[in-house]
Amino acid sequence: MNHEQARIRITEIRAAGGQATTAExxxxxxxxxxxxxxxxLGPWKGSAFATGHPVEAMLTAANWHGKRFQSVTEVDPLICRDDEGRLFSNTELGNGGGASLWMVEFRGQSTATMVYDARPVLDHFKQIDAQTLLGVMNGKGVLDDQGRHFYFALERD
Incomplete structure (x- = not known):
């Protein structure tokens, strides 16, 4: 599969509600x-892929909106909406911390990776197109009971 085929398939999955297998x-x-x-860098709107990973339910309950990469050293990893619809950085959900961006090797390739300040969690990113990223959450305690990663998409907000 090449990049263009992957981009088309991800677009199809997202248009159909995000249902996908982790293997795909x-x-x-x-x-x-x-x-x-x-x-x-900048603000991003997030959406989870529907794979059955427990992080999906956690983010839905938190009214997750996305992420804000203010600089490589200042990242708000969990932008959520409050009851009135206002955006805020949910540091409580992130164990009280923010994050930073680094180049980290994952599956044999170095790519932009968000490293949480207060959790042993990494979000690795790859480019779907100029406005969209595919993210995969990795780290201690992140895999579900079947050994699967949590996948999500980010679109420039």
């Missing part, structure tokens, strides 16, 4: 190009 997302991830931290 693993394959799509492998076909996408890497991205550098400075290329992804």
């Amino acid at each position: 997302l693993d394959e799509l991830w492998a076909a996408l190009p890497t991205v550098r931290p400075e290329e992804i």
Whole structure:
């Protein structure tokens, strides 16, 4: 599978409600190009892929909106909406911390990765297109009981 085929398939999955298997997302991830931290600065709107991973329910309950990469050293990893619909950085959900962006190797490739300040969690990113990223959450305690990663998409907000 090449990058364009992966981009088309991810677009189809997202248009159909995000239902996918982790195995398919693993394959799509492998076909996408890497991205550098400075290329992804700014606000992003997030959406989870419906794979049955427990993080999906946690983010839904928190009214997760996305992420805000203010700089490579200042990241708000969990932007949520309050009861009135206002955006806020949910540091409580993030164990009281923010995050930073680094180049980290994952599955044999170095790509932009968000490293949480207060949790042993990494979000690795690859480029779907100029406005969209595929993210995969990795780290201690992140895999579900079947050994699967949590996948999500980010679109420039």
